Amino acid sequence: MGISELQTSDSATAPLQLAREVLAIEAREVQALAERLDENFVNAVGLILQCRGRVVVTGIGKSGHIGNKIAATLASTGTPAFFMHPAEASHGDLGMITRDDVVIALSNSGEADELLAILPPLKRIGAKLISISGNRLSTLSKAADVFLDAHVSQEACPLGLAPTASTTAALALGDALAVTLLDQRGFSREDFALAHPGGSLGRRLLLHVQDVMRHGGDIPSISSSSLLKDGLLEISRKGLGMTAVLDDAGKPVGIFTDGDLRRAFEAGVDIHGTSMGDVMHRNPQTILPEQLAVDAVALMEQYSISSLLVVDQQGNLVGALNMHDLLMAKVV
Structure with missing residues (x-):
């Protein structure tokens, strides 16, 4: 036919x-x-x-x-x-x-x-x-x-x-x-990823948090005793939409995000007289630098958050990342 x-x-x-x-x-x-x-x-x-x-x-x-x-x-x-x-x-x-x-x-x-x-x-x-x-x-x-x-x-x-x-x-x-x-x-899947570094599976299995996180001077951080207005300046300078809040030993005890800022304004909080420790979100979610970047995605999805603090085995702040970093790395 x-x-x-x-x-x-x-x-x-x-x-x-x-x-x-x-x-x-x-x-x-x-x-x-x-x-x-x-x-x-x-x-x-x-x-x-x-x-x-x-x-x-x-x-x-x-x-x-x-x-x-x-x-x-x-x-x-x-x-x-x-x-x-x-x-x-x-x-x-x-x-x-x-x-x-x-x-x-x-x-x-x-x-x-x-x-x-x-x-x-x-x-x-x-x-x-x-x-x-x-x-x-x-x-x-x-x-x-x-x-x-x-x-x-x-x-x-x-x-x-x-x-x-x-x-x-x-x-x-x-x-x-x-x-x-x-x-x-x-x-293994890891062996397969090594043979496919340019593919999505390769990125998911080869990229670690330390490969995509912000580090050094790019990490937004501020002392818990600092005023909220100083925390806002740190968020603005670093461009991650959040800042880590540190104790006197320099370890992260909280996180303050753009969302927390909106809620603080709605509650009429005085940014010139309120400390970061009073408005921060305590016990922030953290991840180790040697974990896979895809694990960071899973944590963000599990807790409906868009940012993570990266700490070492001793709990010291060594990095930070948000969902945009993961999107840019094509992990998501």
């Missing part, structure tokens, strides 16, 4: 029906793949875990695109990996591979010329070979140290031509490898 026929068809469900069939076919093929996983998968995981070099993923055409994504997923989950185009491999890129590496080669047919051309030199180099293929009798599968069966009973393409279910199965198998390796290595 052509596009014009779809647009004039009385049945508006035809495109949806075909889309659902595509998804159903691909889901069935992935489920079938899960059910036939065997010791070969375990052997592939073991081979990669024992690898002293890198995992090199290769494939041509659609398999190459899938291989590129598998390499990226492996690299971001604790298994050093990169993609090598098989055509470029025949023209010098094989020099990137050593005997300590493991090569994962993808080809649904297992007979891609570009892959078969690099099998002899790979054997001479001594790198281990894992094949992901839909043909266990193929040249590639027979040459591999470990063969992972990714065959599908049908493609989702109505013509049976475009790689659809087969590429989905190969991609899912690559994800299964990456996640299993992640688990076996004890790869």
Whole structure:
């Protein structure tokens, strides 16, 4: 059916029906793949875990695109990996591979010329070979140290031509490898963040309070015995919308915010005759500098506040921050 026929068809469900069939076919093929996983998968995981070099993923055409994504997923989950185009491999890129590496080669047919051309030199180099293929009798599968069966009973393409279910199965198998390796290595959320410092998860897991807090002369602070008018000047100078209130030993015993100021004005408090200790909010919420910045966000949300004082293990004031600081750091 052509596009014009779809647009004039009385049945508006035809495109949806075909889309659902595509998804159903691909889901069935992935489920079938899960059910036939065997010791070969375990052997592939073991081979990669024992690898002293890198995992090199290769494939041509659609398999190459899938291989590129598998390499990226492996690299971001604790298994050093990169993609090598098989055509470029025949023209010098094989020099990137050593005997300590493991090569994962993808080809649904297992007979891609570009892959078969690099099998002899790979054997001479001594790198281990894992094949992901839909043909266990193929040249590639027979040459591999470990063969992972990714065959599908049908493609989702109505013509049976475009790689659809087969590429989905190969991609899912690559994800299964990456996640299993992640688990076996004890790869943590913190490890993941180190590989993604530019992402939101990286910021949430790598940024600490000390990385975003105001410190030194930028910390608003005033003695509890000082007058309220002096506290207002300190708030205005430091621009955090609050000030820490300190005792004679210099430790924070309270906090005074813009909100406290409004309430003081509403109560008719004399700013020239009232001390900070009389109007401050006692027992302020504090956080340690080595805690994660995301912990500061959680504290602010829990207590419906927009500012925090940062203290060290001895209770000394070492910093201050507000929600704007966290927003600027893209933690929120």
